[in-house]
Amino acid sequence: MDAPEIYLSADEIASRIPDGALIGVPKEDGGAAMEVTRALIRRKAKGLRLFTVPVSSIQADMLIGAGCVDEIETSGVSMGEFGFACRFRAAVQEGTIKIKDATCPALYAELQASEKGVPFMPLRGILGSDIHANRDDWMTIDNPLADSGDPIVLLPAVKPDVALFHARYGDRYGNVWVGARRECVLLAHASASTLVTVEEIWDGNLMDDDRMLAGTIPPIYVDTVAHAPQGAWPLSLNGAYERDGVHLREYAGAAKTDDGFAAYLDQHVFGKQAAA
Amino acid sequence: MEFSREELLICAVARMLDGCRNIAVGTASPIPGSAALLMQALTNGHARASILGSNVHNPFNDAGPELFDRAGQGRVDAFFLGGGQIDGEGNINLVGTGPYPNSDTRFPGSFGSGYLYFSVPRVILFREEHSRRVFVDKVDFISAPGWSPPDVHRPGGPYALITSLCVFIYDRDNHRFRLSGLLPGATLEEVRDNTGFDFDCPDGIGDIPPPEADRLELIRTRIAGEIAETYPEFARDRLGWQG
Incomplete structure (x- = not known):
């Protein structure tokens, strides 16, 4: 099925993400909008602030390596079995980006506070860690419902300017279907705007089918959709394709050096518009 | 009976999981994953393994906060963590060496440790690499502390430390590791030489027990096939899986 007329292209989506925006992105198997990521690098985006839900891999590493990122809040950036995320690593070691280290459930909690429209969310754990010691925006109070003591950490609501992800289906009504990827639902609920690329066009209304309904994000949360087949490549899209391990290994190797990374961008980002 | 190092470690981990109902396993953890699946098989599913990355052995359908929420409720009994650095009080560092934030060597990040270590x-x-680079006197950055003051709500914490040389048990009262057994071929001197922190050592420390014959058989048959779904290379190369 052809993309509905209301749909944009991945490059048009990238052009709607302003420099300096706070962008929330899912983890690598959660539907990473890699085609838009390449488009952001092509348009030479600057000063982006990444908020990973709760971790990232090649997506954050490429954006950082390309100089698009000023700041990242994350629980981890790694290429997993392919090794370290070398552009992330170099940027943090050299201090060219600001890092806000977190732990996974804290990032969810910060979005949950935004989703509920409350100023903060309490979370157990974290106390006595250097994660906490280095976060001026996190504070500790004594549980006001306890008789005494019982310290607990409060995390401020985080409202990304943009939620950005790649989903399996979109329909002509502006619905997108993410299935079990609840972190994308949370991200859409918590963010000021949501920009989505979709793998396939769903013929019909996703909200009319009870089997699809629970995994659907309706257009009250979705601002713009683009049709981007293979839009998560080289990462996986649940139910559609596995990650491209050969390519990820090639990237992890290339990203070890400035020259290798630049050559990778020339070939895979600037050299051609489409992914695969 | 002949057995591999991996089979020995799977059995060593499995003994530590005795009595656990919900066992969660994170990324890059084929040996803990095999041990969790072994306990699931031995208990006819009374112990439930959740293997991150598995489409079959994963009771979650949320892909987000669910694991952490369940842990917060006390409904996850066992979990596995590593560390770029681990010190004698059980503090772990997944962030980097040297100063912060501009580390000398930056690691990926703390992941769920700052929460799950508490819950x-x-x-x-x-942590297989047993060296003074990893096992330090004091970590450079605390992703998660090994212990907390008594007023901090903390049902969780370190239980044991398994390396390529030995097994330590964590003493929660004294915030110290106690050597529990050696892997075959390792010596106490070797452990001391390669450990940067002070630990307790009972007299007459010996090798950890070899795999139980029935468990070894189960690992080579059913468990090899089950873990292959998530870790095919590990199952093929280390457990002799022929699938």
Whole structure:
């Protein structure tokens, strides 16, 4: 099925993400909008602030390596079995980006506070860690419902300017279907705007089918959709394709050096518009 | 009976999981994953393994906060963590060496450790590289502390530390590791030479027990096939899986 007329292209989506925006992105198997990521690098985006839900891999590493990122809040950036995320690593070691280290459930909690429209969310754990010691925006109070003591950490609501992800289906009504990827639902609920690329066009209304309904994000949360087949490549899209391990290994190797990374961008980002 | 190092470690981990109902396993953890599946098989599913990355052995359908929420409720009994650095009080560092934030060597990040180390009663530290680079006197950055003051709500914490040389048990009263057994071929001197922190050592320390014959058989048959779904290379190369 052809993309509905209301749909944009991945490059048009990238052009709607302003420099300096706070962008929330899912983890690598959660539907990473890699085609838009390449488009952001092509348009030479600057000063982006990444908020990973709760971790990232090649997506954050490429954006950082390309100089698009000023700041990242994350629980981890790694290429997993392919090794370290070398552009992330170099940027943090050299201090060219600001890092806000977190732990996974804290990032969810910060979005949950935004989703509920409350100023903060309490979370157990974290106390006595250097994660906490280095976060001026996190504070500790004594549980006001306890008789005494019982310290607990409060995390401020985080409202990304943009939620950005790649989903399996979109329909002509502006619905997108993410299935079990609840972190994308949370991200859409918590963010000021949501920009989505979709793998396939769903013929019909996703909200009319009870089997699809629970995994659907309706257009009250979705601002713009683009049709981007293979839009998560080289990462996986649940139910559609596995990650491209050969390519990820090639990237992890290339990203070890400035020259290798630049050559990778020339070939895979600037050299051609489409992914695969 | 002949057995491999991996088979020995799977059995060593499995003994630590005795009595656990919900066993969660994170990324890059084929040996803990095999041990969790072994306990699931031995208990006819009374113990439930959740293997991150598995489409079959994963009771979650949320892909987000669910694991952490369940851990917060006390419904995850065992979990596994590693560490770029681990010190004698059980503090773990997944962030980097040297100063912060501009580390000398930056690691990926703390992942769920800053939460799960507090909420999961049996956190088993698994770090194969046994060196003074890893096992330091004091970590450079605390991703998660090994212990907390008494007023901090903390049902969880370190339970044991497994390395390529030995097994330590964590003493929660004294915030120290106690050597529990050696892997075949390792010596106490070797452990001391390669450990940067002070630890307790009972007299007459010996090798950890060899795999139980029935468990070894189960690992080579059913468990090899089950873990292959998530870790095919590990199953093929280390457990002789022929699939």
